[in-house]
Amino acid sequence: MNRPDRLLRDEAAMFASYLRQHRLRRGRRRQEVLAEFLSIERHVTADELRDALKRKGLGVGIATVHRCLELFASCGLARKLKVGNGRAYYEHDYGHAHHDHLICLDCGRTVEFCEPLIESLQEKAASAHGFLVKRHSLELYGSCSSCRSQAKGS
Amino acid sequence: MNRPDRLLRDEAAMFASYLRQHRLRRGRRRQEVLAEFLSIERHVTADELRDALKRKGLGVGIATVHRCLELFASCGLARKLKVGNGRAYYEHDYGHAHHDHLICLDCGRTVEFCEPLIESLQEKAASAHGFLVKRHSLELYGSCSSCRSQAKGS
DNA sequence: CTCTATGCAAAACCTTTGCATAGAA
DNA sequence: TTCTATGCAAAGGTTTTGCATAGAG
Numbered sequence: 242m243n244r245p246d247r248l249l250r251d252e253a254a255m256f257a258s259y260l261r262q263h264r265l266r267r268g269r270r271r272q273e274v275l276a277e278f279l280s281i282e283r284h285v286t287a288d289e290l291r292d293a294l295k296r297k298g299l300g301v302g303i304a305t306v307h308r309c310l311e312l313f314a315s316c317g318l319a320r321k322l323k324v325g326n327g328r329a330y331y332e333h334d335y336g337h338a339h340h341d342h343l344i345c346l347d348c349g350r351t352v353e354f355c356e357p358l359i360e361s362l363q364e365k366a367a368s369a370h371g372f373l374v375k376r377h378s379l380e381l382y383g384s385c386s387s388c389r390s391q392a393k394g395s
Numbered sequence: 396m397n398r399p400d401r402l403l404r405d406e407a408a409m410f411a412s413y414l415r416q417h418r419l420r421r422g423r424r425r426q427e428v429l430a431e432f433l434s435i436e437r438h439v440t441a442d443e444l445r446d447a448l449k450r451k452g453l454g455v456g457i458a459t460v461h462r463c464l465e466l467f468a469s470c471g472l473a474r475k476l477k478v479g480n481g482r483a484y485y486e487h488d489y490g491h492a493h494h495d496h497l498i499c500l501d502c503g504r505t506v507e508f509c510e511p512l513i514e515s516l517q518e519k520a521a522s523a524h525g526f527l528v529k530r531h532s533l534e535l536y537g538s539c540s541s542c543r544s545q546a547k548g549s
Numbered sequence: 550c551t552c553t554a555t556g557c558a559a560a561a562c563c564t565t566t567g568c569a570t571a572g573a574a
Numbered sequence: 575t576t577c578t579a580t581g582c583a584a585a586g587g588t589t590t591t592g593c594a595t596a597g598a599g
Contacts, residue, residue, distance in 0.1 A: 266598050268554045287589080302556045307589060323479055325532070327563085328588070343526045356520045359513055363535055366510045371540030372497045378479070379533045381517055386525030420573050422579045441564080456581045461564060481588085482563070 244282070248336050252279060252318055255335060259316035270301050274309040275318075284322065284332035284351075324380055341379040347388040398436070402490050406433060406472055409489060413470035424455050428463040429472075438476065438486035438505070478534055495533040501542040 256275060260267060277294050278285070285293070287306045294301050310331045313319035320334035324344065339360070340353040359379070367374045384392070410429060414421060431448050432439070439447070441460045448455050464485045467473035474488035478498065493514075494507040513533070521528045538546070 264553085266553055268598070270555060300556095303588090304557080304590075305555055308554085323477065323481065325477055327477065327481055341520075343521055343524055345526070346529060352524050352526070354520050354524060356516055359516045359520070362510055362513045362516070363533075366508050366513070367497055367535050367537060370497055370506045370508060372499070372506070372535065372537045373543060374535045374537040375500060376537075377533070377535045379517075379531065381521050381526065381528045381531045383521060383526045383528040383530075389527060418578085420578055422573070424580065454581095457563090458565075458582080459580055462579085 244279075249279065252335050255316055255318060256313075259312075265312075270305050271309055271312070273299050274301060274306055275313065278310070278313060278319065278331070279333070282333070284330040286328050286330055288328075290331075322378060325382070341381070343381045343383070343385075345385040345388055346382050347384050347392075350385055352385075398433075403433065406489055409470055409472060410467075413466075419466075424459050425463055425466070427453050428455060428460055429467065432464070432467060432473065432485070433487070436487070438484040440482050440484055442482075444485075476532060479536070495535070497535045497537070497539075499539040499542055500536050501538050501546075504539055506539075 257267075259265075273294060274290065277297070277299075278290060281290070281293065287303060287310055290310070291301055291303055291306045294306075310319060310321070310329075314321045314331065314334075318333070318335050319331045322330050322332065322342075324330065324342070338355060340355045341359075343352040343354055345351070363377060364374055411421075413419075427448060428444065431451070431453075432444060435444070435447065441457060441464055444464070445455055445457055445460045448460075464473060464475070464483075468475045468485065468488075472487070472489050473485045474491075476484050476486065476496075478484060478496070492509060494509045495513075497506040497508055499505070517531060518528055
């Protein structure tokens with residue numbers, strides 16, 4: 242919601258710069274997939290993204306979607322995350338503060354949250370074992386309030 | 396290391412009780428896989444466990460290993476965890492305090508750690524969004540001390 | 550023109566399932 | 575005996591790869 246033009250410009254610039262540095266080209270599909278990805282403000286799987294494209298009449302092969310998403314992750318536009326079900330999800334990364342996920346085991350709803358104190362405790366715990374943290378993945382699985390109240394009702 | 400007999404007895408009792416309650420039987424493979432699993436003090440994949448069994452001359456089918464591991468998870472002997480690579484890892488659960496994982500991106504070494512303060516902050520963050528946490532998964536990816544010193548040296 | 554991007558199909562990977570049969574209780 | 579356990583092979587579900595060709599620069 243409320244995607245500032247500024248953000249989009251920065252993302253486009255990052256993408257262009259990455260392509261240049263790696264001597265890659267801005268193929269038609271690559272641009273379509275990027276535009277669609279950036280227009281979706283939640284994490285998506287390759288499949289979901291392809292479906293979204295198909296609904297707009299753009300028939301992009303699943304392999305291409307995967308290759309695009311990996312590319313976006315490489316250039317810092319996307320963050321890849323794997324949750325329990327084995328599928329890979331991608332979400333916007335650039336300009337988005339780091340966050341973790343709450344996932345409702347009943348309805349699947351996910352909520353992003355951010356707790357800087359947890360992050361610093363992670364660093365501390367890691368350095369106590371000689372580790373330097375590069376990235377982390379934290380998912381809390383449980384039940385959201387609406388699923389809990391429904392469960393009570395039934 | 397240092398597995399007290401007490402622990403093993405408890406685990407065997409849990410297993411037996413679960414089998415009884417569910418009218419399952421203690422098949423030969425099931426016992427072999429359990430013994431091997433309990434003898435390994437780190438998380439394993441189904442494949443690794445099967446290889447370990449094979450090295451002892453026990454040819455257990457991969458499907459059976461999967462079925463056994465799911466069974467162990469159901470009866471509280473094992474905890475299943477999925478990390479970034481998409482494979483399922485199983486580790487001892489009974490009698491083991493909850494812990495999270497540090498994973499070295501270079502050498503793959505993993506270290507378990509436990510930080511109760513993080514746990515309580517997770518609860519807090521979840522309840523701020525109306526969630527009740529049932530379980531969570533926290534992995535910190537980075538580089539361990541030995542990989543970092545090697546990198547410096549080269 | 551040259552080298553990358555793309556689609557398609559096949560392969561790879563890991564896990565699960567179906568089915569016939571061995572084996573517990 | 576009866577019902578579960580097991581092996582094997584096949585199926586599933588998702589991601590990756592090979593290859594021929596379209597297409598960007």
